[in-house]
Structures are given as C-alpha cells and as structure tokens.
Amino acid sequence: MEKLRVNPVACAGHGACAELLPELITLDEWGYPIVADQPVPHGLRRAARRAVSSCPALALALSRVA
C-alpha cells in the first residue's frame, strides 16, 4: 500500500496536485494541499504518480506504508 506525503517546507502551493488528483487532495484557503489520510486506492495509483511527478517543487511523494 502507498500513501501520499507532502514535504511542507518544499511545498510552495502551486496546486498542481489538487488539479490532478482531486479525489485525494484539496487545497486549503491559502492554496496549500490537504492530503486525505488514507492509502491510495488501486484505481487512483496512476493519477497519484502523475501528481507526484508534476509537482514543480518536488514536494509530493508516494511512500510505502505497512
């Protein structure tokens, strides 16, 4: 299983992740991502990987969870 994690220091609030993966990521009122606290469901794995690779600040990561 994988989970999305934001590096809050690197994140500059571009918002690309929320556009590419609205099912799991919303933006707060200042434009910073709020990531759903749940494993990435199977059907969203491709979208999640796209969101990760599209982050201009390299602030989004997928990491394995037990």
Add this chain to the structure above:
Amino acid sequence: MTDSLTLPPAAPAPGAARPPGLPRLLPAAGAVPVDLRAHLARHGPLRHAGGPGRLVAEVAAAGLTGRGGAAFPLARKLAAAAEARPAPLVAGNGAEGEPASSKDGSLLWISPHLVLDGLQLAAEAAGSRTAVLYVRRNQRLHGRLAQAIAERAAAGIDAARVDLVPAPDRFLAGEESALVTRLTGKPARPAYRPVRGLPRLAPGRTALVQNVETLAHLALIARYGAAWFRLAGTEAEPGSMLATLHLADGRTSVTEVPLGIGLADLLGLDPRAADPGGDSVPSAGGPVRAVLVGGYHGVWLPPAEAARLPLANAALRPLGAAVGAGVVAALPAGRCGLAETARVARYLALESAGQCGPCFNGLPRIAAALDHLAGPRPGQRARADLERWAGLVAGRGACHHPDGSVRFIRSALRVFAAEAGLHDRGRCTGTGPEPFLPLPAGRPASDADWS
C-alpha cells in the same frame, strides 16, 4: 583515559558520597557557579570502564527520559547512536528558545561540569571524538562555558573535543532538526524529517542531540547508578527535573523537583480555601486564575484542576497536557487569560520559521483572531475563523510549532470561556496593566536572525 566506558555497578566512585536528596543537579545552597575542583570534590571523577553497552543498560534501568520537552527515552537514542556508522555527531542542546524557561541557562551557569561530563559520556557511547555544546547567545554564559571547557582541557580529563556553538535567539532554535541544520552551517530552521530515528546531517552522518539537563542526569547515573536515580520520581517517570516556576506574584525561580510532585505543592495552591463559586484559588503567590503547564506549546488548566494533578506525563497527557521542559506558571487573578494568550500567540506567529505554508499563513491569522477575542465585543466571526484556522494548521508543519501553538491557544479558549463570555458583553476581568507571561524584550525578531 581508557577507550572503554563503564559504570560502577552499584558502588559509587571512591571519594564521592552519594548525594542524598534533592537537589542533585544544583548545589544545595546558593547559585554560585561550581568550578572543576568543587565539582570533582562533590562527585569524584567520571569513571570509565566497560563499554557503551553497560552505559546504555544502566540508563535503560534508570528510565531517564529527555528533559528538553519530548521525554524520549535516552537509552534508545544512545543505543541507536552506538550502532550508527559513521559515529554520529554529538550535541548538547542548551538553546532554550522558550522565553518562559530558564532552567537550562541556570544549569549551564551553575553546574557546567555535570553537563560537560554527560556530553563526554554521550560522545563516548556514540564513538565520537568531538562534541558540540549549542547554547543560547549570551556573552557571559558563553564566557563561563569556554572557561569550564578550558579548565577540563588543562586537567586532561576529556577524550572528546567540545566546540561551543551559539544558538540564535529564536523560539525554534532548539528544535532538534533546527539544531542539526545549524550545525551544517545553515540557518537554524527546522527541517522536514519523514523518517524516524536519529536526525541526519547532510550527507550521511547522523546526530545524537540531547538536552543539557538530560546530559547532567546522565553524568550522575554513570556515577551513582540506576537505583539511586530512581530514589526520586515515580515508577513510570523516575528521577528529578528542573522546573521554571512563575508564581502569581511575579516571582520566578528554577527549582529541582521529583517527577510526580503535585502542582499544588509546586505553587502552594490551596483549593480548599477557594471561594465557593469563585474562579480563582489561593496560592503561595496570591490568588491564581489559571495554571500554564509546559510553556508556550503547553496548556492552560483551571487552578482547581491543576491543584489535583502531579507534574507527570501519565496524569497530564490524558488531558492533552505534558510536563514539557518544566515551565509552570500561575496566572494571577485580575489578569485576563485571553489577553495574555493573545500576546504570546502573536509572538508564536512571528516565531514561525516561515517555511511551511499552513504555519506562516495560519498562525498570524489565528493570532489576529485571538486579539479580537481578547478585546471587547469580538463577535462570532473571529471565533469561527479561529477554530477553522486552528484545524487547518495543526499537524501540517515540518516541525510541531503549529501543533503546539494551536494546543496552547485552544486550551485558553476552554479555560477562559467565562472570560470570553464577558468580552462578548464588552467587559473584562483583567485589571493588571503589566503583561504577566514573559516574552523577549526589544525589537521583534527579523528574518535574518536564524543564524
């Protein structure tokens, strides 16, 4: 000096009688700095024999936890440090960025050799030939510590070289990853650390960071053993700790207390003498409106509740509170808790490292909303905004600054709910003109002050 490091199993070092009760870390009387000769006369030389494994086992048996605030078991960090390759950089943390705390500065000033002994033990356990002592910028204190380090060098008692590194005067300067970042030559801002374990210095090397008071306890455990250490404190939280007390009459002191001591004993609170229906409780420093435990990342407690609680995490954590670094403050009756909290919230917002969006956006807005609530007829909007923003910042920073700040502010809204009701009607019970909780004097911190 031998390579190995051992503990006297049960017997104390020759010539060193086991100090009986408290205080252990400070001299029994007076605040006179202890020089190396007096230190050795009281405690004897640090004994080395046996290897790091013995020290880790003794510390594990003692149950010593970090005294910087997080209360993490020292033995687990030492064990990780002993296994890490290359040897971790060892650092004693005396940054003490919390404005309401002065226990680390007092300890370093009065008993520097206990801290330096502990730093040597930590360096030896980690297999490091160097160590860093990271201390809040203060010329007199740095001069005194440089002198103590020189005294030891002249006596040839230390294996590891000790470098004194100044910590910037910022609330977060002592946050573990901020310290580590500072040691790499960069500004002392917290770093994002997704992986647990010892913090990492780029590239490749880890660091063992311990609060200076923890190191002083380590120096005593190495001499007198785990059983002696456990003579103070509780079964679950053994030993003593330094607390910074702020009494309701404005008196401030640093005192060494056993963990588990009653807050009523610490502050002289007498809940039985309270007015029925009154909202304050008599204490040694006059009537108390509320008790702050754990500093500016801590929580406010109603005085009658505080009077029933011990200074121990086992009792405080279920209430969302913690011992932290041992700051306990009694807010006097006649002070507005909302106004006090709003002042500190403004300070905490300015002390954001400015790195994480939710923190640097949220904390100033939260502080402004709290300012409204501290004033007359704030309206429902400020409260609703504050609650929403508090929910948005907690848990979303690289460090715990947003979480701790929100915990402190939320506790104020709970404990001073009656006061907030008065403010809604345009009234306030605050009569004292002077602010009570201590904050750094002078100009507000600027962005350039992190190094």
